[in-house]
Amino acid sequence: MRRWLLVLLIVGQAAAQEARITELQLEGCRVTEPQKVLAAIGFQPGMPYDAERLQKALMDLGLFESVTLETTQIPQGVQVTAKVQEKTHPAPKTEEAARALNPIAVVRQWLAYQSPFLPLAEDKTISFYFGVKVPKDFALFTPHGYGETLMSLIAKVLGKAPWVKEALKATDEEAARKTLLVELERHLKRSPNDAWARFVFAYILAAEGRHEEAERQVATLLARRPDFPFSYLGRLHLATLRISSYLGTKLKLPPSHFPLPPPNPTSPGLLRQAIDEGIAYFHRLPDRAWRPETLIAASLFFVSATGGEILLLMAEFSKIQDDETDPIKHFSRLTERLTEYLTDYLWLSQKAERFANDLTVQKAIGDLGEMLVTTCLTFIPLSNFASTAETDEPEPEQWGEFWAMALRTNLRIMRPYLERHQWHLKHLTVKNSPYRADAFNALAKCLALLGDFSAAQKAMETALREMSKLEWQTLNEVMGLHALWEGNKLTPTLVARYVAWLDGLERQHPLPVSVALWLSYWRLWLAAKGDAEAMWEKVPEAERREALNRLRRSVQQFPSDAGSWWSLGIMALALNDVPTASEAFTKATELDPKNVAYRYALGLVALAQGDFQRAIELLKAMETNP
Incomplete structure (x- = not known):
């Protein structure tokens, strides 16, 4: 047998x-x-x-x-x-x-991202340059998630040092970093208790991928100057790099702006410790210790800690190997943490009132508010939705309704925090503020979250008229929130209101290229009566011509702006006007030859022209340097 x-x-x-x-x-x-x-x-x-x-x-x-x-x-x-x-x-x-x-379908898919969705995360990558003028595209390193506040503060402290200015005379980033490391090491031998110099030294070591040396510097800093608040930020930054490396072996993560250390399975515990000990430090500070630098350090720390909580959640999910593990518990734990951070935000916001005219402080608190608002409106409604779905078991076609309901509920709960965020943003819109344009865009989104769409439009108008800096992402979020409050459906009637409003503004002031592209897209969508599939082929020829003409006007207004030419090329290729697309992408590449997105777009044109070998070569651009 x-x-x-x-x-x-x-x-x-x-x-x-x-x-x-x-x-x-x-x-x-x-x-x-x-x-x-x-x-x-x-x-x-x-x-x-x-x-x-x-x-x-x-x-x-x-x-x-x-x-x-x-x-x-x-x-x-x-x-x-x-x-x-x-x-x-x-x-x-x-x-x-x-x-x-299909190259035409590729650009149409890109333009479909013009459709609003919530919440949208902003890319806060900035250049770290110590406040010294350097060549275009020269950045010592580009950390993600910090912001201009840390950079301007370091510029104030170290930017006047002769050896910093000398280092930045180098013609490339690598040479500048290496020169700074040599000079900082010499300086620290002479002045070992210079906390700022040691903090920056550790930070550049991390940017160079010398993680163990960076960690030794932070440990020395904590031992010598436990009262220096940026010590805890440095420690948290290094712990974040550790867990990013660890998660990178398990999950597909976006590329890091810093070289990552070898993966270490203890990194989640190290990150948890860095967060908890940093929070404990700030909580026990006496009131007299809260100076502008302390508030900036605390704000940046809580921004990074919020991102760290998301990484810890990902670490928990990466360990799930069977269906018996309840993911809702992990979401609930994150929700509890975020709720505590919101309380800390109000606490820091109240302390910042005594420095209402210090724009760097207000920017730091504003960045923290935006980070918390975005994170909370993503994960808390998700946690609520998961709990509701488990008990009510909605059909798949009801998920959108349940999600919108959870989001609207949390917007009402978060109103006090949004009102505080609005207060800080308004302080950044004063005439002498270097953050004015960004603050008006952020203010428009905050007002939309509060449901005041008339005020949101006024903020966007000011950003356009006074600074010519209205972002299409701001338009997207405001219109998306408007749709959320009016039944969670993007209707032609609502889109037509925003299109008519922008048409009126265009007659008074040239539109930024990204806004011109946004307006052209939605006019085509309206001409197709809201049919996203038909908008490229079945709209009247007059609307197709006007979509391109609007972008041609932007090119005439900003002929040296590579982005204007790129936007014209994208719309032309989406409308199957390959010759115009080829001319526009070629011009964009001539103006900004290092931009890999422009080379990739030229690859799509080559594909549309049947030049497959050239297309293959150009389309590698985004893979080799995303």
Whole structure:
């Protein structure tokens, strides 16, 4: 009996190995053409089914972020469905893969991001330059999540030092960093208790990837100057790099602006300790210790701690290996932490009132408010939604309604914090404020969160008229929130109101190129009566011409602005006007030859022209330097 069972098992395994694919379907193709994708991997019905080889063949095309295979066994063989997630910037590896990519669909997909969604995260990457004028695009390092407040404060403290200015005379970033490290090391031998110099020394060491040395410097700083508040920020920054490296081995994370240390499984514990001890330090400070520098350090610390809590949540989820683990508990724990941070925000905000005219302090508190608002309006409604879904078990078509309900509820709860955030932003809109333009954009979003859309529009008008700096992301968020409060549906009536308002502004003042692109997109959407699929092919020719003419006017207004030419090219290619797109992208590349996005766009033009080899070469740009 055992012998027969063994024979049946061997035969069954052989049959499974020889299973033939009767049908292969692709799901998720928006910018790629399924039949051409299948041709690119050489698929033929009746081929043996090998899941690993099939998945690798699809991934090797350079078109997809991920591929998941699902199978159905039938008497004739196996039916396979490949669920693909396309790359934002596909980079085909072969001519056959390039033929499967539709360049017109790629740019249309990019423009679809003009559609509002909530919440939107701002990229706060800035250049760290010590307040000394340096060549364009010269940045010692570009930390993510800090802000201009830390940079301006360091510039005030160290920017006048002759050796700092001498170091920044270097012609490239690497030389400048190395010169600064040498000078800082000399300076610290002469003045070992200079806390600011040691903090910056540790920070540049981290930027150079010398993490153990950076950690020794921070440990020395904490030992020598435990009263220096930026010590705790430095320690938290290094712990964040550690956990980012650890999570990078488990999850797909965005690239870091700093070199990462080797992965360490103890990094979540180190980050938790750095957060908790830093919070305890700030909580026990006496009232007399709260000077402007202390408030700035505390604000930056809580910004980083908020991001650290998200990384710790990701670390918890990365350990989930079975269905018995309850993810709602992790969300609930994060919600409790964020609620505590909101209380700390009010506490810091009240202390900042005594320095109402110190714009650096107000900027620091404003950055903290924006970070907390964005994070809380993402994760607290998500936690509420998950709990509601577990008890009420809504149908999939009801999820949007439940999510919108959770978001509206949390907006009402967060009103006191939003009003404090509004107070700080208004202080940054004074005439002499270097943060004025950004503050008006942030104020417009804050007012929209409070439901005051008339005031939000006035703030956007001021940003446009007085500073010519209205961001399309601001328009998106304001209109998206307006839709949320009016039934969570983006209607042609609502879009038409914003389009008419911008049309009126355009007659009085030239629009920034990103806003001109935004307006052109939504006018096409209205012409297609809200049908996003039909807006590119079925709208009247007059609307298509006006969409391009609006961007041509921006180019005439800002002929030396590469972004204006790029926007014209994007709209032209989306409307299948390849010659105009080619001219515009070429000009953008001439004005800013280092911008890889412009080279990538030229690759899409080459693809539309049938020049596949040139397209493959240019489309590598975003992979080699994203």
